[in-house]
Amino acid sequence: MRALNVARLVGLSAAVALTAVISIAFGAADLPLRDVVAALAGGGDETTRTIVINLRLPRAALAFLVGGALALAGAVYQALLRNPLAEPFLLGVSGGAAIGAVTAVILGLNLIATWSLPLASFLGALLAIALVLYIASRTGQGLDTRVLLLTGVVVGTFFNAVILLLLSFAPAETFRSAVFWMMGSLAAADWPAVVVLATYLAPAVIALLFMARPLNLLAMGEETALYLGTQVERVKLAAYVIASLLVAAAVAVSGVIGFVGLVIPHAIRLVWGSNHQFLLPASLLAGGAFLLLADTVARTAAAPAELPVGVITALIGVPLFVVLLIRRAV
Amino acid sequence: MTGTSAFEVRGLRFSYPGAARPALEDVRLSIQPGALYAVIGPNGSGKSTLLKLLLGALKPETGDVLYSGRPVEEWSRRSLAQRIGVVPQGEETAFPVTVREMVEMGRYPHLGILGRPSVDDVRAIDDAMQHCDVDGLKDRPISRLSGGERQRALIARALAQEPTTLVLDEPTVSLDIRHEMEIFELLAELTSTHGKTVVLVTHHLNLAARYADRLLLLDAGRPIAEGTPSEVLTRETIERVYQWSVAVGAHPGPGRDAGAPQVTPLAGEETRE
Numbered sequence: 001m002r003a004l005n006v007a008r009l010v011g012l013s014a015a016v017a018l019t020a021v022i023s024i025a026f027g028a029a030d031l032p033l034r035d036v037v038a039a040l041a042g043g044g045d046e047t048t049r050t051i052v053i054n055l056r057l058p059r060a061a062l063a064f065l066v067g068g069a070l071a072l073a074g075a076v077y078q079a080l081l082r083n084p085l086a087e088p089f090l091l092g093v094s095g096g097a098a099i100g101a102v103t104a105v106i107l108g109l110n111l112i113a114t115w116s117l118p119l120a121s122f123l124g125a126l127l128a129i130a131l132v133l134y135i136a137s138r139t140g141q142g143l144d145t146r147v148l149l150l151t152g153v154v155v156g157t158f159f160n161a162v163i164l165l166l167l168s169f170a171p172a173e174t175f176r177s178a179v180f181w182m183m184g185s186l187a188a189a190d191w192p193a194v195v196v197l198a199t200y201l202a203p204a205v206i207a208l209l210f211m212a213r214p215l216n217l218l219a220m221g222e223e224t225a226l227y228l229g230t231q232v233e234r235v236k237l238a239a240y241v242i243a244s245l246l247v248a249a250a251v252a253v254s255g256v257i258g259f260v261g262l263v264i265p266h267a268i269r270l271v272w273g274s275n276h277q278f279l280l281p282a283s284l285l286a287g288g289a290f291l292l293l294a295d296t297v298a299r300t301a302a303a304p305a306e307l308p309v310g311v312i313t314a315l316i317g318v319p320l321f322v323v324l325l326i327r328r329a330v
Numbered sequence: 331m332t333g334t335s336a337f338e339v340r341g342l343r344f345s346y347p348g349a350a351r352p353a354l355e356d357v358r359l360s361i362q363p364g365a366l367y368a369v370i371g372p373n374g375s376g377k378s379t380l381l382k383l384l385l386g387a388l389k390p391e392t393g394d395v396l397y398s399g400r401p402v403e404e405w406s407r408r409s410l411a412q413r414i415g416v417v418p419q420g421e422e423t424a425f426p427v428t429v430r431e432m433v434e435m436g437r438y439p440h441l442g443i444l445g446r447p448s449v450d451d452v453r454a455i456d457d458a459m460q461h462c463d464v465d466g467l468k469d470r471p472i473s474r475l476s477g478g479e480r481q482r483a484l485i486a487r488a489l490a491q492e493p494t495t496l497v498l499d500e501p502t503v504s505l506d507i508r509h510e511m512e513i514f515e516l517l518a519e520l521t522s523t524h525g526k527t528v529v530l531v532t533h534h535l536n537l538a539a540r541y542a543d544r545l546l547l548l549d550a551g552r553p554i555a556e557g558t559p560s561e562v563l564t565r566e567t568i569e570r571v572y573q574w575s576v577a578v579g580a581h582p583g584p585g586r587d588a589g590a591p592q593v594t595p596l597a598g599e600e601t602r603e
Contacts, residue, residue, distance in 0.1 A: 082424045213438050220423050220435070226387055227418065228491075229411030229439035274425040 005278045012285040016064065019289045023063070023296040024056040028303060059189035063295040064288035065197050066186065066254045067264075069205070069246045071287020074261030075268075075279055076208055076243040079215040080236060081145050087262035088247040091152025091240075092128045095159030097251040100124025102163050102178045106170055110177075114188070117181075118252040125248030129241065131155055142233045145222075148240065184257035184310030186295050193253055204246050205284065211239060212276040219274065259313040260287050260294075263321050270324055290317070334399040336495055336527040337361040337384055342393035344383055352391070353379045354551045361544075363494075366521045366528045368538040370562075371548035372572055377531040378419065378499055380548070384529065385416060385497060397495075411439035415488030417481070419499040423472065429483045430468035433459055436490030458489035462516070478509035485513065496520065498530040502537075510534075514541050539563055540587045547571060563591040 025036045031048060038044035039052035070088050077086040088094075104110050104120035132155050136148040167175050214235040217225035226232050250257075264287040268279055291309070294316055298309040342357040354376045361367045369377045382388045383395055386402040395402045397410070415436070436458065437451045447455075459465040462482040467475065472483060481501055488496055496517070502510040518541050520526045532538050538545055539559040547555045547562050549571045555562040565578045574595055581590040 078425070084424055210443055213441070213443055216431075217435060217438065219425055220427070220432070221418075221421050223387060223418055224416075224421055226407060227385060227411060227414070227416040228435060229408035231407055269425060273431065274427050275431055 005272075008272065008278070009281055009285065012282055012289070016285055016289045016292070019292045019296075020060045020064065023060045023292045024052055026296050026300045027051075027056060054191075058191045058194045059186055059295070060292055061194045062189040062197065062253065063186050063292045065194070065201055066250045066257065067260050067291025067294075068284040068288035069201055069250045070257065070261035071264035071283040071290075072205060072208060072280060073243040073246045073250075074287075075265035075276070075283040076211075076215065076239050077261075078265055079219040079276060080239045080243070081149050082219060082221070083149065084266065085262075086149075087258075088243075088250070089156070089256060089258065089261070091148070091244065092132055092154075092156030092159060093125045093244055093247045094251055094256045095156040095163070096128025096131075097121040097125040097248065098163050098178075098182055098256070099127075099159050101181050101255075102166055102170075105174050105178055105181070106166060118188075118193075121181075122248055122252035125244075125251055128155060128159065129244045129248065133240070143236050143240070145236065180308065181255045183308035184255040184313075185306070186254050186291075186298075186309060187306060188253065197249055197253055200249050201246065204242050207238070207242050208246075209280055211235065212280050215239065215276040215280075216274075219276070255310070257291065257310045257313060259310070259317050260291055263317055264290055267321060267324055333363065335360045335396070336363045336365070336398065337529065338394075338396040338399070339384070340394045342380075342383065342395065343391045344379060344388060345391060346379075352551055354383070354548075357393070357548075357553050359546055359553075359556060361527060361529060363527050364521055364525045365543045366517060366541055367530075367544050367546070368542035369529070369531045369546045369548065370533070370535060370538055371554075374550075375548040376551040377548055379551075381497055381499055381529070381531060385414065386410065408439050408442070411491065413493055414495045414497060415491040415493035417484045417488050417496070417498040417501050419503070421484065426471045426473065428469050428471055429464055429475070429486075430455075430459070432472055432483060433464070433468075433486045433490050436487040439491060454492050455490050458486040461489055462486035463512075477504040478506065481505060481509070481513065485516070493526070495527040495529070498528070500531055500533065502532065502534065510537070517541065535563060535568070535593045539590045539592065540581060560589075560591050563593060568593060 021033060021036055025031050025033050029051065031051070035044050035048050036052060039049045073088045074086065077088065077090065078084060098121070100120040100123050101117055104117050109116040109120065132148070132152050135155070136151040137143055139147050167178055170178070214225065214230050217228050217230050218232070218235060222232050265279065265283045268282045268286060272278060272282065291313065294312045295309050297316065298307045298312045301307055337359070339357055339359045342354055343352055344354045345352040357380065369380060371377050379388065383390055384402070386395070386405070389403065397405060397414070433455055437447060437455060440451065441447060456465070459468065462485050464479065464483050464486050467479060467483070472480060475483060485501065502513050505513070514537050517528050517530065521528050542559060544557060545559055545562040546553060547567065554571055555567055563578060565576060568576050568578070577594045577596060579592050579594065581587045581592050
């Protein structure tokens with residue numbers, strides 16, 4: 001079983017690499033796969049190498065990181081809340097991030113420095129996480145995940161109302177950029193963004209992968225988890241905070257990209273089962289590959305215009321998932 | 331009384347927040363290692379609450395709960411899970427998990443966060459599944475098991491822990507005669523042959539009378555009687571606690587059950603007598 005799972009993860013990693021090469025080949029100028037591979041290896045002609053290394057590779061890397069982080073966080077939320085409908089933006093992180101982003105746009109900070117928008121939305125997301133945790137942990141002893149769920153949804157709704165209020169006073173151009181931010185985009189990708197995000201994500205991903213067994217138990221119920229040796233309160237708190245921090249970073253660099261975090265974990269569960277020792281790394285890889293694919297379509301389908309990637313994830317993902325659901329159900 | 335009790339409870343009192351009366355009061359008991367101990371009583375009498383207090387899932391208002399001579403809250407959850415296997419009531423999972431995967435979780439207390447399963451771990455899992463006759467179901471999702479299969483899989487998970495103590499909350503609820511008897515036979519074998527301590531909550535007075543070494547009868551959170559089946563299951567006590575007329579006879583045998591008290595609730599005109 002273990003060997004089989006390792007083989008599956010190797011297969012998924014190969015799929016990620018393949019998707020990345022394809023994603024890099026397609027764009028404003030389509031490049032032959034042979035040239036892409038040559039450029040990645042450090043050869044080929046100067047122009048191709050510049051396009052591949054400086055433009056498309058960082059964007060592919062960012063797509064992988066964001067997609068992987070969202071799918072991983074979705075899988076963790078689903079186990080923590082024992083709710084199949086849980087997704088990364090359910091608990092208000094996106095609302096907080098949007099408040100930060102919209103505030104930055106309205107104040108015109110994004111025109112002063114490009115990094116101020118991701119920073120503002122990251123701070124907004126942190127505010128949402130802290131607020132939800134504060135409210136949820138005040139309602140009794142320990143962290144009641146049902147209260148956490150309700151608090152997250154309510155705080156998110158409140159933030160969204162505040163955003164709409166702010167935007168109703170904003171000029172049309174601000175409104176437009178805010179709406180586009182909320183639909184998600186990876187267009188801001190560059191190497192500094194990739195490096196910062198990768199450095200930030202690495203410890204969080206490792207910490208969550210270490211929690212696979214406690215999450216297996218938590219998914220069976222808190223009482224069972226306790227009787228099988230889990231420090232339930234500590235695991236719940238760590239799972240919530242770490243997964244939310246992943247989402248906060250993802251949403252800060254790319255806006256609200258829906259669907260990946262909800263459906264990728266379910267697709268893995270449908271095909272390969274719910275053991276988190278496999279589900280978590282598989283969600284990370286499959287989420288990354290899926291967003292790479294969606295972003296390639298978003299960039300190329302209506303070129304030179306770019307489609308919002310959060311729309312594409314749902315447009316491709318929903319039919320794929322429905323097929324999977326029907327075939328497994330029979 | 332010799333040696334250390336498996337569980338020792340003194341002066342126990344517990345109330346749920348906002349409740350008018352304590353869920354448990356004045357409970358004291360001592361469960362000897364290797365005993366099969368049954369907790370009985372009407373619905374809402376505090377049986378499941380008592381189990382949760384024994385297992386440290388709830389904290390007593392007053393009184394002490396000791397496991398192997400040491401306060402239960404002083405044990406780490408992992409050391410307790412290496413020693414006590416629990417079959418909870420009404421466990422439900424939101425995601426597809428196979429029987430094998432669920433039984434494997436019984437080894438987590440021994441494996442920790444990252445430990446790789448050794449030959450011994452795999453053997454413990456295989457043995458537990460065979461013992462409970464669920465090895466034929468290993469790839470079946472637990473959501474597609476019948477009530478009896480499900481209980482057996484839960485017991486297999488508890489046995490995979492290789493615990494010295496087993497705690498079960500109504501393990502035979504909704505099972506047919508054969509599956510019910512199989513589980514009681516299994517519990518009897520675990521105590522007599524393997525020296526394990528078994529604590530269970532059950533509504534089956536007659537099976538409790540035949541299999542348990544000692545019984546605790548609870549009513550409205552208070553202990554009404556504690557002792558051997560013949561000491562606890564008398565007509566007066568049962569009629570008072572359950573508010574229903576009964577006849578208490580003796581099991582006709584053959585075998586070791588001979589003479590065990592057997593309770594028959596009376597029906598129709600007999601109840602007015």
